[in-house]
Amino acid sequence: MLFNSLEFFIFLPIVFTLYWFVFGKNLKFQNFLIVFASYVFYGWWDWRFLSLIIFSSFLDYGIGVLLNSEKRPKRRKLLLWTSISVNIGFLGFFKYYNFFVESFIASFTFFGSTISAGTLNIILPVGISFYTFQTLSYTIDVYNKRLEPTKDIISFFAFVSFFPQLVAGPIERATNLLPQFYKKREFHYANAVDGMRQMIWGLFKKVVIADNCAKYANTIFNNSNDYSGSTLFLGALLFAFQIYGDFSGYSDIAIGISRFFGFDLKQNFAFPYFSRDIAEFWRRWHISLSTWFRDYIYIPLGGSRGSLNKKIRNVFIIFLVSGFWHGANWTFIVWGGLNALYFLPLLLAKKNRVNTDVVAQNKLLPNFREIVQMAFTFFITTVAWVFFRADSVSHAFRYLLDMFNSSLFSKPVILPYTVLFLVSVFLGIEWLGRHDQHALERIDFMKKPMRWSFYMLLIMLMFLFTGEEQAFIYFQF
Amino acid sequence: MKKFLKNIFPLLLITIVVGEVVVRLTHAVADLPQRTIDGHGVQKYLPNQEGYWKGGEHNWTINKFGWPGKLPQSYDNLIMVIGDSFIENFMNPNECHQSVFLKENMKDYNFMEAGRSGVSLIEALEISKQFDSLKPIQFLIYVNDEDFYESISQIKPMDDITQLNIDTNTIEYGKMKTPGLKKILYAWKLMYYLYNRFPLTNLSNIDEKPEVSSKDTNNKELEFQPELTQLMAYIKCNYTINNKTLVFHPDSSKSIIAICQAAGFNIIFLDSNNDETWVFDYDSHWTCYGHKRAAEQISEQLPSILNNSEQLN
Numbered sequence: 001m002l003f004n005s006l007e008f009f010i011f012l013p014i015v016f017t018l019y020w021f022v023f024g025k026n027l028k029f030q031n032f033l034i035v036f037a038s039y040v041f042y043g044w045w046d047w048r049f050l051s052l053i054i055f056s057s058f059l060d061y062g063i064g065v066l067l068n069s070e071k072r073p074k075r076r077k078l079l080l081w082t083s084i085s086v087n088i089g090f091l092g093f094f095k096y097y098n099f100f101v102e103s104f105i106a107s108f109t110f111f112g113s114t115i116s117a118g119t120l121n122i123i124l125p126v127g128i129s130f131y132t133f134q135t136l137s138y139t140i141d142v143y144n145k146r147l148e149p150t151k152d153i154i155s156f157f158a159f160v161s162f163f164p165q166l167v168a169g170p171i172e173r174a175t176n177l178l179p180q181f182y183k184k185r186e187f188h189y190a191n192a193v194d195g196m197r198q199m200i201w202g203l204f205k206k207v208v209i210a211d212n213c214a215k216y217a218n219t220i221f222n223n224s225n226d227y228s229g230s231t232l233f234l235g236a237l238l239f240a241f242q243i244y245g246d247f248s249g250y251s252d253i254a255i256g257i258s259r260f261f262g263f264d265l266k267q268n269f270a271f272p273y274f275s276r277d278i279a280e281f282w283r284r285w286h287i288s289l290s291t292w293f294r295d296y297i298y299i300p301l302g303g304s305r306g307s308l309n310k311k312i313r314n315v316f317i318i319f320l321v322s323g324f325w326h327g328a329n330w331t332f333i334v335w336g337g338l339n340a341l342y343f344l345p346l347l348l349a350k351k352n353r354v355n356t357d358v359v360a361q362n363k364l365l366p367n368f369r370e371i372v373q374m375a376f377t378f379f380i381t382t383v384a385w386v387f388f389r390a391d392s393v394s395h396a397f398r399y400l401l402d403m404f405n406s407s408l409f410s411k412p413v414i415l416p417y418t419v420l421f422l423v424s425v426f427l428g429i430e431w432l433g434r435h436d437q438h439a440l441e442r443i444d445f446m447k448k449p450m451r452w453s454f455y456m457l458l459i460m461l462m463f464l465f466t467g468e469e470q471a472f473i474y475f476q477f
Numbered sequence: 478m479k480k481f482l483k484n485i486f487p488l489l490l491i492t493i494v495v496g497e498v499v500v501r502l503t504h505a506v507a508d509l510p511q512r513t514i515d516g517h518g519v520q521k522y523l524p525n526q527e528g529y530w531k532g533g534e535h536n537w538t539i540n541k542f543g544w545p546g547k548l549p550q551s552y553d554n555l556i557m558v559i560g561d562s563f564i565e566n567f568m569n570p571n572e573c574h575q576s577v578f579l580k581e582n583m584k585d586y587n588f589m590e591a592g593r594s595g596v597s598l599i600e601a602l603e604i605s606k607q608f609d610s611l612k613p614i615q616f617l618i619y620v621n622d623e624d625f626y627e628s629i630s631q632i633k634p635m636d637d638i639t640q641l642n643i644d645t646n647t648i649e650y651g652k653m654k655t656p657g658l659k660k661i662l663y664a665w666k667l668m669y670y671l672y673n674r675f676p677l678t679n680l681s682n683i684d685e686k687p688e689v690s691s692k693d694t695n696n697k698e699l700e701f702q703p704e705l706t707q708l709m710a711y712i713k714c715n716y717t718i719n720n721k722t723l724v725f726h727p728d729s730s731k732s733i734i735a736i737c738q739a740a741g742f743n744i745i746f747l748d749s750n751n752d753e754t755w756v757f758d759y760d761s762h763w764t765c766y767g768h769k770r771a772a773e774q775i776s777e778q779l780p781s782i783l784n785n786s787e788q789l790n
Contacts, residue, residue, distance in 0.1 A: 006671060020478065187478045196485070452488060459492055460499050463667075466674055 001044040003253045004207055011041065016260055020187060027184050031154045034181075034261070038163035042127070045167075049125040052090060057160045059086055060135040064142045064149035064156075076143060083139040087132045094125055099328030127167030129325060133292055135160050138174035140296055147175050155181035164257040168250045170268035170288035177263070185262030195259025197440040200458055202252025207462045209426050210245030212419045213238040220414060221389055224399045229408035232399060234415075239389045240382045241423050244273060247286070252438055271434040273381075273427070274359050276373035278342040279352035281381060289325070293318050304347060315347060316340045326388070331396060335387040342380055358435050422465060496667040504533030506670045507567065509663045512593075513543070518639065518650030519604055521593060535570035542591070546574045549587035552611050556588050556779075559601045560619030563726075563762060564592025573765035575619075578772030583779065589613075599628035599648065599708070600639035602716045614720070615783060617745075617775065621726040625733055629704050643707045705733065709740040718742055722782055724775060727755070743782045747771050 001008050015037045023029035043050050063083045070076050138159070141147040150156050159178045165171075220227055220235025227235070248269035255265045272284035282290055294303075298318045302310055316337070323336020346352040359374065360366040366374065383400065390396035433439030443451055500506060508528025514520050521543040529536045540548045545565050549555065558564055558575050566574050576588035589611075591604050601618045608616075626632045630640040630649055638651040653659075662669045712718065722743035725734055729746065738744055749755045755767030763771065 009671075187481070189478075189480050192481050193484070452491065455488065456492065456495050460495065463496055463499055463505060463670065464503060 001041045003250065003257075004203060007044065011037075012257065019261060027182075028154060030185065031152075031158045031181055034158040034163070035154060035161060038158070038161035038166055041163040042161065042166055045126050049128075052125055052128070053131060053161055054157075056087060056090070056131065056135050057157045059083060060139050060160070061150070061153055061156045063139055065151070067139070067142045068149040080139060080143045084136065087136050091128055091132045094128055096324075096328045103330075130169045130171055131160055131166060133171045133289075134174075137171070137292065137296065138178070141174055147178075150178060150182075152182065162258070162263075164254040164261075164263075165265060168247070168254070169286075170251055170254065170265050171292055172265060172288065173292075176266060180263050187262060191259045191262070191264075194441065195256040197256070197443060197455075198252045198259070198438045199256030200455060201438055201440045202249040202254075202256060204458045204462060205245040205249030205252065205426070208245075208422060208465045210242045210249060212416075212422065212465055213242035213245065216414055216416050216419060217242050217389070221391075221399070224395070224402065227402075227413060228410050229403045229405050230410050231412040231414055232403040233408060234412045236382050236386050236389075236399075236403065238416075238419070240273075240378070240385050241426075243385065243388070244269075245426075255438075267437050271430055271439075273378055274374055274431065274434055275377050276355040276359055276370060277346055277351070277377055278339065278380065279346045280355040281377055282339070282343065283356075289322065293322055297321060304352075308348070311347060312344060315344055319343065330393050331387050331390055334393050334396070335384055338384045338387060342384070361435075418465070422461070493667060496670075497665070500666045500670045504529045504531060506666055506673060507531040508537075509669075510537070510539050510545075511660070511663070512653060512656075514650070514653060515543070515607075517603070517607060518648075519600070519607065520637075520639075520651050520653065521591075521604075530567055537567045538571065544589075544591040544593070546576060546590040546592070547571055549576070549580070549589050551587050552589075554586045555611055555613040556586050557605065557608050557611075557613045557616045558588055558590045558592070558619070559596070559604055559616060560592050560724075561596040561624065562592070562594035564590055564619055565594050566592065566762070566768070568757070568760060568762050569765050569768065573768050575617075575768055575772055575775075578769050579776060582772060582776035586614075595627075595635075595638050596624070597627040597638050597640060598624045599641045599712070600651070602712060602721070603639055603648065605716070605721065615779075615786065616721045617724050617779075618721055619724045619726070620729070622730045622733055625705055625708065626701065629701070629708055632701055632704055641708060641711055643704055643711070646711060702732075705736055709736055713740055720786060722779070724771075743785075745775055745778045745782075747774050 001011060015033070018033055019030055023033050039050055039053075042053065060083055063079050067076055067079050070079060138147070138156075142149045150159075155178065158181050159172075159174060162172070162177065217235050217239040220231060221239065224232060224235070251268035255268070258265045266288060268286060268288050270284040270287065272281050275281035275284055298314055301314045301317060303314060304311055319336040319340035320333055321336070323332040323334070323339075326332040326335075343352070346354075355373075359370055386399050386403075387393070387396040390399055430439045433441060436442055443454065446454065507530045510522045510526040510528060512520055513523050522539045522545070524539060524541045524543045526539040527536060537545055538547065539545055542548070545567065556579070558579070564575060571577070574590060576590045579588045580586070589608075591608070596604070598618070598620055601620070601624070605616045605618070627635060627638060628641055630642050631644065634640070636652050637654040640649050640651075641647075642649050662672060718741045722745055723737050724745045725747060727747050727749040734744055734746060749767070749770070752770060753766065755763050755770060757764055
């Protein structure tokens with residue numbers, strides 16, 4: 001089920017009503033309803049793949065319980081690796097099997113031999129990368145004794161399948177989300193209203209910004225041979241806003257909906273396009289995934305400690321794995337590698353934690369230096385997005401070569417003024433809200449009629465400028 | 478909670494009202510004419526309606542007979558144009574209708590249209606009966622392969638269009654599909670807009686209908702040949718054929734064309750190869766250009782058919 005679908009607009013009020021008005025007094029029933037609703041939400045796409053979630057949930061619940069009673073380190077390690085192998089095994093099979101077979105064949109072909117091996121027609125279960133990482137975080141935290149394993153199986157199943165964030169994140173940690181299922185939830189007016197605002201803003205990002213940018217970005221990327229450098233640059237720029245609007249929009253909707261049900265999810269995007277360097281960008285982009293990699297891979301590998309070689313190795317591992325997480329294609333791996341190359345100089349010069357505050361803190365406008373820094377960071381990020389969006393690595397290189405030639409300074413053939421205007425307004429609002437969890441958090445300063453008019457304006461823009469695309473990009477990851 | 482609900486309901490209500498106004502003012506969805514079923518079981522439109530197509534760039538009209546398009550100035554030398562959504566043609570302005578282009582090319586004749594989306598061949602023939610009183614000299618019936626399969630309830634059962642039951646050799650007239658809901662949906666433009674924009678993907682297509690593969694332009698063995706032969710036999714017995722010309726869409730099945738020719742139909746076969754595209758980017762219907770080109774090809778072939786018919790009479 002998509003957030004931007006009519007069925008979801010029917011589904012949500014039904015679940016909300018049952019949750020608060022029918023099962024409001026019984027925590028267990030509320031949790032059970034969440035599990036049931038989440039399975040309906042997921043099964044709407046393909047009920048067969050529910051078995052994977054249920055299996056993963058049983059496995060990690062069981063391993064959590066066993067880890068608690070098991071004191072022998074070797075046995076504990078075996079249990080941990082069972083969970084990791086099975087979860088990563090599912091992910092590897094459904095997401096990466098064909099990639100590995102094809103790459104294997106290609107490498108043999110490269111060296112002059114021909115082998116044949118069959119690829120499979122595998123459907124990628126929606127959200128598998130997200131819920132796999134979520135359940136893994138639980139097992140690893142229990143193993144490391146950072147978390148008491150739960151004995152409440154319904155809460156655990158609800159934690160794994162919680163429908164607002166099941167298919168495209170944020171990837172919640174068990175330490176944050178699971179305890180919320182144990183406590184009686186209260187309906188707080190302020191939380192629900194703020195959740196509503198965040199949801200509207202997320203829908204606006206998706207339906208107006210991402211879908212409209214997608215229309216032009218797709219045309220330009222799909223016919224990149226036909227366009228001048230300036231048009232290709234515009235295509236890359238529009239894709240940068242498409243992916244941001246799409247993904248952060250989804251996170252905003254997920255967080256907003258969770259607040260209706262009395263849950264607090266972690267912020268997943270903290271206005272990343274206002275970053276002054278690439279390290280800051282990665283602290284602000286897809287925070288739940290970046291911190292997952294940081295805590296479960298980067299730090300166990302030694303992080304930024306140790307020899308120079310080790311530091312470089314760790315940075316490359318983290319970014320390449322991150323790229324590979326996004327998809328079974330060399331384009332994502334190159335995208336990860338490129339970001340590692342961007343990040344490395346900052347780390348080696350020990351300047352990766354220079355910009356930890358909000359840009360132009362407590363000021364309306366940034367200074368010249370900040371503008372240049374933000375523009376440069378955005379520019380290199382956009383260049384990297386070309387690899388993310390291109391069909392193949394060669395397509396990406398061709399795209400960039402065609403982009404960086406003399407025609408870069410000509411007038412673009414495609415100039416969607418309305419979309420560019422909408423993106424500018426969107427950036428303006430995001431800029432004003434950059435200190436907060438989401439752009440509309442402090443809209444309370446407006447009087448009610450003004451505030452409602454503003455909501456109305458956003459909703460009407462959704463009606464009027466609704467784009468062609470519908471599915472969220474990150475569903476495929 | 479009370480406070481939340483007290484705020485959310487008025488906000489929703491205002492959103493609905495403002496949304497309705499915006500959708501109507503901007504013509505975000507096309508106006509849809511209301512349908513009715515006449516005394517002969519034929520589904521058509523309520524007469525004398527008018528509305529805007531999506532975006533409001535042009536409007537459509539339903540004439541006094543309940544069919545889209547304008548009526549001819551005279552009914553002398555009348556040629557009827559019957560077909561499905563291609564003839565209904567809401568997506569193009571009135572000047573881009575087949576009858577207009579045909580009249581431009583064949584000034585001695587008058588053309589009148591009767592089109593409705595979803596019309597099958599058998600339904601088109603049923604519609605043709607209604608115009609006998611106007612004494613048309615020829616009927617142009619625009620068809621594609623699907624119109625043949627959709628004419629037979631045993632191949633593709635569809636409640637909302639007229640079909641032939643080949644087991645009982647009887648016509649089963651189409652029924653209006655959820656007329657009440659449609660009435661609400663078409664009147665409540667915001668809801669119709671949302672319904673179009675965010676379709677209920679998994680709720681539709683619940684009925685498993687057999688897939689019909691009809692792309693056999695290279696004279697491969699035709700699927701459902703016995704059923705189509707039965708259809709033709711029924712048509713020959715129950716309708717006048719010599720004043721009917723079947724206008725086949727480009728890339729129609731040659732086997733089906735051969736069956737129709739053998740049954741005695743006049744045939745015009747349209748060809749869009751080696752030409753600019755005839756269809757919209759996001760819609761499989763003909764653009765104004767497509768209609769013009771189709772009418773040009775028909776105008777070239779129709780005179781000889783009319784001459785032959787005159788000689789026969």
